[in-house]
Amino acid sequence: MKKILFVIAIIAFACTASVQKQDPENITSLEQLLMEKSIYDFKMNDINGEEVDFSQFKGKRLLLVNVASKCGYTPQYADLQKLHEAHGDQVVIIGFPANNFGGQEPGSNEEIAQFCSENYGVTFKMMDKISVKGADKHPLYRWLSDKDLNGWNDKEPSWNFCKYFIDENGKLLKFFPSSVKPTSEDIISLVTA
Numbered sequence: 001m002k003k004i005l006f007v008i009a010i011i012a013f014a015c016t017a018s019v020q021k022q023d024p025e026n027i028t029s030l031e032q033l034l035m036e037k038s039i040y041d042f043k044m045n046d047i048n049g050e051e052v053d054f055s056q057f058k059g060k061r062l063l064l065v066n067v068a069s070k071c072g073y074t075p076q077y078a079d080l081q082k083l084h085e086a087h088g089d090q091v092v093i094i095g096f097p098a099n100n101f102g103g104q105e106p107g108s109n110e111e112i113a114q115f116c117s118e119n120y121g122v123t124f125k126m127m128d129k130i131s132v133k134g135a136d137k138h139p140l141y142r143w144l145s146d147k148d149l150n151g152w153n154d155k156e157p158s159w160n161f162c163k164y165f166i167d168e169n170g171k172l173l174k175f176f177p178s179s180v181k182p183t184s185e186d187i188i189s190l191v192t193a
Contacts, residue, residue, distance in 0.1 A: 037149075038170050039054055039057070039062070039140075039143070039166055039170045039172075040054050040055045040057065040058055040170050041054070041055075042054040042139070042140050042143070044127060044128060044130075044138070044140065045127070045128040046125060046126065046127050046128060047097070047109045047112065047113050047126040047127060047128060047129075048109070048113070049109070049128070052125070052127070057092055058170065059168050060091070060092050060168055061090060061091040061092070061165070061166065061167055061168050061190070061191060062091065062092050062093075062094060062164075062165070062166040063080075063083070063091050063092070063093045063094070063163055063164070063165055063166075063182070063187070063191075064094050064096065064140075064144065064163065064164040064166065065080060065093070065094070065095050065096065065161060065162070065163050065164075065182070066095075066096045066097075066098045066100075066132045066141075066157045066160060066161065066162055067080075067095040067096060067097050067098070067105070067126075067160060067161060068097065068098065068099070068101065068104040068105035068160040068161070069097075069104070069105055069107060069112060069115045069116075070104040070105065070106070071101070071102070071104040071105075071159075071160040071161065073159070073160050073161040073178050074160075074161075076161045076178075076181060076182055077095075077116060077119070077120035077122060078120050079181050079182040079183045080093055080095065080122070080124060080182045081120055081121055081122055081123065081124065082182075082183055083182045083183055083187070083188075083191070084123065084124040085123075087188075087191045087192065088124070090191050090192060091191045092124075092125065093124040093125065093182075094124070094125045094126075094127060095116075095122070095124065095125070095126045095127065096127050096129075096130055096132060096138075096140075096141075097109070097112045097126065097127070097128075097129040097130070098129065098130055098131060098132040098157075098160070099129065099131075100131055100132055100133050100134065100157070101157075101159050101160050104160060105129065105160070108129075109128060109129055112126070112129065113126060132156070132157045133145075133156050133157055137156070141156065141157070144156075144164050144172065145157075150172045151171070151172065152172070153172055153175055155175045157178075158177060158178070159177075159178045160178060161178040162175070162176065162177055162178055163175070163176040163180065163182070163187070164176075165187065165190050173190065174186075174190060
């Protein structure tokens with residue numbers, strides 16, 4: 001019994017010391033996530049390294065897509081671009097390069113931007129390469145895939161080109177798997193509603 005109490009005391013001391021030493025400039029992803037209660041609380045860099053404050057998207061519909069350059073679904077870049085050109089005034093499309101599935105996005109931000117421009121003429125917003133699943137999942141994707149944070153959805157991307165649709169009030173409305181094309185009636189009807 002004394003050994004158990006000793007171990008508990010050591011753990012409590014270590015936790016207290018850790019909390020006391022914490023630098024407010026060095027907040028962990030989990031702590032950051034707990035502070036972010038809406039899509040508009042996020043800030044992250046775009047593919048060119050410029051900070052994007054998601055509060056600028058208040059009042060706009062969003063389609064968030066995890067993308068990759070060497071995937072069977074990569075031609076959906078063309079559909080995303082078509083959607084952007086046809087309905088860019090109604091929905092903001094944001095691509096999130098990620099290398100979580102089959103190593104299908106190995107490139108740097110510069111290589112990804114060049115690939116998207118040269119092969120698909122991408123002009124919609126592209127973000128910094130992140131992780132969209134696993135222990136190092138970006139806080140934004142934690143928010144998108146945790147019903148305690150977003151209100152209803154627990155689905156995380158199962159492959160490249162999964163899509164999350166957010167309404168103009170910042171509410172996550174729908175999750176679409178990779179197989180649903182950006183120009184499908186399901187997505188168009190949300191964009192034009």
